[in-house]
Amino acid sequence: MTSTLITGIGELTTNDPGLGRLTDAALVFTDGRVEWVGSASSAPDADSRVDVEGRAVLPGWVDSHTHLLFAGDRTAEFEARMAGQAYAAGGIAVTVGATRAASDEELAANLRRHVAEAVAQGTTTIETKTGYGLTVEDEVRSARIAAGHADEVTFLGAHLVPPGADPDSYVSLVIGDMLDAVAPHVRWADVFCEQGAFDEDQSRAVLEAAQAKGLGLRVHGNQLGEGPGVRLAVELGAASVDHCTYLSDADIDALADSSTVATLLPACDLSTRQSLPPARQLLDAGATVALASNCNPGSSYTTSMAYCITTAVLQMRMTIEEAVTAATLNGAKALGRTDVGHLSPGARADIHVLNAPSTTHLAYRPGVPLTHAVWRAGVRQR
Ligand SMILES: [Zn+2]
Numbered sequence: 001m002t003s004t005l006i007t008g009i010g011e012l013t014t015n016d017p018g019l020g021r022l023t024d025a026a027l028v029f030t031d032g033r034v035e036w037v038g039s040a041s042s043a044p045d046a047d048s049r050v051d052v053e054g055r056a057v058l059p060g061w062v063d064s065h066t067h068l069l070f071a072g073d074r075t076a077e078f079e080a081r082m083a084g085q086a087y088a089a090g091g092i093a094v095t096v097g098a099t100r101a102a103s104d105e106e107l108a109a110n111l112r113r114h115v116a117e118a119v120a121q122g123t124t125t126i127e128t129k130t131g132y133g134l135t136v137e138d139e140v141r142s143a144r145i146a147a148g149h150a151d152e153v154t155f156l157g158a159h160l161v162p163p164g165a166d167p168d169s170y171v172s173l174v175i176g177d178m179l180d181a182v183a184p185h186v187r188w189a190d191v192f193c194e195q196g197a198f199d200e201d202q203s204r205a206v207l208e209a210a211q212a213k214g215l216g217l218r219v220h221g222n223q224l225g226e227g228p229g230v231r232l233a234v235e236l237g238a239a240s241v242d243h244c245t246y247l248s249d250a251d252i253d254a255l256a257d258s259s260t261v262a263t264l265l266p267a268c269d270l271s272t273r274q275s276l277p278p279a280r281q282l283l284d285a286g287a288t289v290a291l292a293s294n295c296n297p298g299s300s301y302t303t304s305m306a307y308c309i310t311t312a313v314l315q316m317r318m319t320i321e322e323a324v325t326a327a328t329l330n331g332a333k334a335l336g337r338t339d340v341g342h343l344s345p346g347a348r349a350d351i352h353v354l355n356a357p358s359t360t361h362l363a364y365r366p367g368v369p370l371t372h373a374v375w376r377a378g379v380r381q382r
Contacts, residue, residue: 003030004378005046006057010357012037013058015329015342021321027057029349032378037343055372056358058324060124060350061305062331062341065218065242065263067296068114068128068150069142071106072098074297078271087224087272089196091298092132092160099132104145111149114295118303121369124350124376125332125340127292129190131156136178143185152335154188154218155179158198158206171202175209183213188239190218193229200228207236216336222246224274234258240290240334245269245277252278256285261334263290264326266311268300279316290330291323306362306370313363320360349378 005028012025019037026043028036036044077091099107111128118126128150130142139157146153157174161167179189189210193203197220207217216239221229223243230251233241241255242263255262264277282289291308294300305327312323332341339348354361355372362370374381 001030002048003028003035003046005043005049006052006351007040007043007049008051008053008055009040009057010054011056011359012343013056013324013359014344015059015325016344019344025057027343027351029351029375029378032349034343034345034347034349036345052353052373054357056354056356056361058352058354058359059328059341059343059347060352060374060376061122061327062125062335062337063118063123063293063295063303063305064127064240064290064331064334065265065292065294066126066128067131067156067294068111069107069130069146070095070099070132070297071102071110072297077298078301081273087274087299089160089192089194089224093163095132095297096134096160096162099142100135100138104141107142108145108149111145114303115149118295119374119376119381120371121304121306122352122371122374123303123305124352124374125151125335125337127152127154127188127335129154129156130182130186131159134159134162136173136181139178140181140185143182147185152188153186154190155182155186155210155215156190156192157182158191158203160192160197167202171198171205175205179209179213183215187216188218189215190220192220193232194220194224194227200232203229203232207232207238211236218242222251226251230254234260239336242292242294243268243277244282245274247278247282252281252285252287255282255287259288261288261290261330263292263334264312264316265292265294265300266308266316267302267304268294270311271301272299276311276316279312279318283318283322288330288333289318289322289326290334291326292331292334309362310366314366320363324359324362349375351375
């Protein structure tokens with residue numbers, strides 16, 4: 001057993017309801033777990049000691065929504081969008097072509113590179129999805145590679161009907177052979193319930209089949225307009241419904257009355273020139289709100305959780321505390337995880353040290369890289 005004492009913490013965000021936010025604090029972790037949290041003056045001894053000299057410390061980001069199993073690039077689509085073209089779900093097919101053509105080694109290297117990029121910015125738990133394979137073989141391959149490098153993996157065979165395929169036959173494949181083959185490699189299943197992707201009946205079929213197979217549910221819903229995604233997610237007890245850009249009052253009430261997390265993806269809304277989601281209404285109604293990057297090559301090519309937080313505070317009127325909670329503790333809730341997203345004794349030692357005296361600087365100094373040090377499960381990453 002090796003213990004490490006981090007001392008000189010100017011502001012410590014624990015996300016622990018009993019401990020809250022501490023100043024002049026210290027933290028001890030042993031073998032990958034937080035062991036002690038409290039005032040610096042009463043800290044116990046440890047094998048080694050790191051003085052962070054007044055900096056802010058918080059749990060590592062929990063990025064609960066990414067699509068990192070891909071190859072290729074969609075710069076041209078982005079440029080067309082910036083020139084005024086609207087975003088449509090069909091762009092996914094470009095990445096499907098490039099992903100199918102890539103080798104296992106290329107896909108794994110691309111995934112590792114993006115995960116490393118996220119970790120260097122303070123992300124210590126990351127979810128990623130299949131969904132650029134869309135054949136039984138390619139979806140299994142994506143799931144298998146993802147399971148080697150991400151904390152949580154989601155089956156998203158229902159990302160898009162492959163060009164040329166019959167929609168109903170494709171849904172039958174997704175809920176039949178594809179689900180059977182992919183399920184052993186994943187914990188979650190998801191569906192893109194949207195105009196141009198899967199309608200309500202098709203989405204329900206996918207989610208019910210996955211649930212019967214023992215997978216947890218997540219839904220892409222209400223991204224491009226109001227629709228049935230949120231309603232369906234809440235009805236089926238999904239852990240999370242993601243995007244939530246266009247919500248009716250009934251959607252907001254349903255989320256507030258449920259344990260389904262509303263996961264907002266503001267970097268995606270900016271990159272696709274949609275409105276930003278109604279975070280304030282969701283929070284005021286009592287819904288649980290998470291923030292995630294939605295990193296993918298089409299609609300949101302960023303691994304920066306700090307950018308999402310800056311946007312949430314400056315443009316969506318979330319407080320800095322709400323935004324930090326959304327990107328840590330509530331991201332963990334969206335993934336059904338109780339061991340990450342907080343720094344209570346017993347939690348995984350996922351520790352993010354900012355080169356700033358408080359988390360307020362995440363919004364106060366937009367665009368400035370503020371990650372000073374990162375430990376994941378007690379192992380120093382940078
Ligand atoms: Zn997504």
